C-alpha cells in the first residue's frame with residue numbers, strides 16, 4: 405500500500421475489519437452470526453483477494469465482552485491469522501493488530517518480518533497502545549491511567565521494532581520501559597518496512613498516530629464531522645511531523661436489493677436479537693478507558709454498537725451505499741473498513757453490485773484482479 409500514491413490518486417481503499425472475532429462487528433444472538441472459524445476466514449480472505457478488496461484488518465482481543473453470546477469470546481490471534489492468510493492469498497494486504505503492552509517488540513519485529521516474507525511484502529501493522537482494563541488484568545499488568553504513559557511506552561515499543569528493521573548492526577536500547585542489549589533482527593520485512601495503522605483518538609493518541617503511522621483509523625458520526633477530523637489529522641501530520649497520512653473510518657454494511665429488505669434485516673439482527681448485555685459491556689468499557697468514541701456517540705449510539713461496534717451504518721440498496729461511500733471520499737477520507745453479518749455471502753453481493761458503482765463514480769481505480777495477473 406503506497407500511501408503517497410493512494411493520496412495523490414484519491415483511490416478509495418476498502419478493507420474488511422474484525423472477521424477474526426466471533427460476531428465480527430455485530431453483537432447479535434441470531435444463530436447464523438459470524439463464528440470466525442479459520443475456514444470461514446480463509447474463504448473470506450480468498451474472496452476479498454479475488455474481488456479487489458485492498459486489505460484485511462483483525463481486532464486484537466484477549467477476553468470476550470460477555471452477554472449471552474460472549475461477543476468476541478473466540479478470536480483468532482492476529483499475527484498467526486495474518487501469516488496463514490498471507491500464505492493463502494496473492495494480492496491483498498493483511499494487517500496484524502498488536503498491543504504494545506502485551507507483547508515484546510523484539511518478538512513482534514521478527515513475527516511481522518516473517519509474516520511479510522510469507523506474503524512477499526503484503527503485511528501491515530495496526531498498533532494498539534491499550535485501553536481495555538479487564539485485558540490488562542488478564543495479563544497481570546496495570547493500565548496506565550495517564551494517556552501520556554500509555555503512548556510513551558507505545559513510542560518506545562515502536563522505536564525498537566522499527567529500529568530492528570532498519571539496522572544492519574546490533575544495537576543497545578536504553579529507554580524508560582525497555583533496556584535491551586545486542587538487539588538484532590534478520591530477516592527484515594520484504595521491502596524493509598510495512599504499512600502502519602493506528603487508531604489513537606485522544607490528543608496523545610492522535611500525536612502518536614500522525615507521527616508514526618501511514619493511515620490513521622478513526623470513528624466518526626458521519627461525513628460532516630469526518631471532514632473536520634480528516635483536516636485536523638492531516639494538518640497535524642504535515643505541520644508537526646512533515647508527513648502525509650491517510651485517514652480511514654469504519655463501517656458496517658447491510659446491502660440488499662431494496663431499502664426495506666436492508667432495514668428489516670438490520671432490525672432483525674441488531675434490535676430484535678441484539679445481545680444487549682454484550683453491547684452495554686462494550687460501551688461501558690469504551691466510556692471508561694478509551695477516547696475512540698465521543699461522549700455524544702456513547703450516549704446515543706446503542707443501536708449502532710449492536711449493529712456494528714459503533715461504526716458508520718451503510719444500510720440500503722447498492723446505489724444508496726455507493727452514494728454514501730462517495731460522501732466519505734469527498735470528505736477527504738482515504739478509505740474505510742467494512743463489516744458484514746455474514747462476511748462471505750454479503751461481500752459477494754457487495755462486490756458484484758457496489759464495487760462497480762464506485763469505479764464508475766471514479767472513486768476507486770479498477771483493481772488488477774487475480775485472474776488478470
Ligand SMILES: Cc1cc2nc3c(=O)[nH]c(=O)nc-3n(C[C@H](O)[C@H](O)[C@H](O)COP(=O)(O)O)c2cc1C
Pocket residue numbers: 462463464465501531532533534535536551602603604605606607608609610621622623654693694695696
Ligand atoms: C478502528 C479502530 C480499531 C481499533 N482496533 C483495536 C483493537 O483491535 N484492539 C484494541 O484493543 N483496541 C483497538 N482500538 C482502540 C485504539 O487502538 C485506541 O486504544 C482507542 O481508539 C483509544 O484511543 P486513545 O488511546 O487515544 O484513548 C481500535 C480503535 C479503532 C477506532
